[in-house]
Amino acid sequence: MGQSVLVKRLPIIVGIGLIALLVFGAAIGPIVSKDEPYLEKPGVHLPAQAIFPSDERLESSKGNILGWTGIAITNSMLSSWITSVVLLGLFVAAAAKKKLVPGRLQGSVEAIVEGLLGFTESMVGPEMGRKFLPIIATIFLFVLFNAWMGLLPIYPSLGWNPTESTINESVHGDSGHHTPSRVDLLRPAGTDVNMPLALALVSFVFVEFWGIRRLGLGYFGKFVRVKGLFRGPKYWFAGAIDAFVGILEGLSEVIRLVSFTFRLFGNMLAGKILILISAFLVPFVFSVPFYGLEILVGFIQAMIFAGLTLTFATLAIAHHDE
Secondary structure, X not given: OHHHHHHHXXXXXXXXXXXXXXXXXXXXXXXXXXXXXXXXXXXXXXXXOEEEOEHHHHHHHOOOOXXXXXXXXXXXXXXXXXXXXXXHHHHHHHHXXXXXXXXXXXXXXXXXXXXXXXXXXXXXXHHHHHHHHHHHHHHHHXXXXXXXXXXXXXXXXXEEOOOHHHHHHHHHOOOOOOOOOOEEOOOOHHHOOHHHHHHHXXXXXXXXXXXXXXXXXXXXXXXXXXHHHHXXXXXXXXXXXXXXXXXXXXXXHHHHXXXXXXXXXXXXXXXXXXXXXXXXXXXXXXXXXXXXXXXXXHHHHHHHHHHHHHHHHHHHHOOOOO
16 A cells, blocks of 8 residues: 555656756756856867877877878767667677567567668669668668767766876967867767768768669769750750759759758757756756757657658659650
8 A cells, every 4th residue: 555655656756856956956057056067168079089099199299190091080980880889789689589479679670670661662662662771771770879879978978188298288388279178988970070971972872873773874864954955046045944954953962962961960969069058057857858859859860861862862763754
């Protein structure tokens, strides 16, 4: 009897606790409190930070320690590698011991694959749906897991502050130097413009590849529309308009790279800034609803990126009659 009463009152107890944490967080936050902030001021870095070799070593050596590759490992690169390993591990584990009656892991992975397959087949049919599935599923899952894993508390927790020698060198060095800020070991890959750009390039190549493979050289007919200019003076005006439309079609293919890149980058970076600022202003529970919002945004952005790629691929393989 006493246990059932406790279960009934549990939501009330939890609610009172959350309200108490919210009030306490507001009281110690910079909005109300005039003391030193409970959390250090958030720093947002648009460029990714190098972790191997570190930004400090790169700055002190002026980039001479990169070796023949000229590439440094950044925190966003490490995050994308971890996401790739997690995805591969998930699918390998699900396929390792396949059963006629699937377990929870195998059933969940099969449901995801079947859902994505149904999504692609609904747009391009069963034949092309299976051919498009690998790249569409990869884009969707990679964007989704990058967004969701970036919400884990471990991401903003791991990192290091600049060493004392680096701080002294920056403070007492040239006037153009700035005091180094904290370096995060992990950063959500979507908040680094390079990852959305790389995905946009993959999407672009995928669309153009299937357009050429399906239609051959005739695929370029939608970009080069000059037939009307050779039909005689009566058709020159309509031919000029058609040729201009072809130029617009070509520009739209290239501009798509920009729109794909900055749509994903802007949404992921805005979410990160929103959570950082909300947690700084009112620590503890105030930022929890924003985490829920970012879970939804991550899913929507993954669906938009994969869906637009599928849509443009569908248009690319369609025959363009005169």
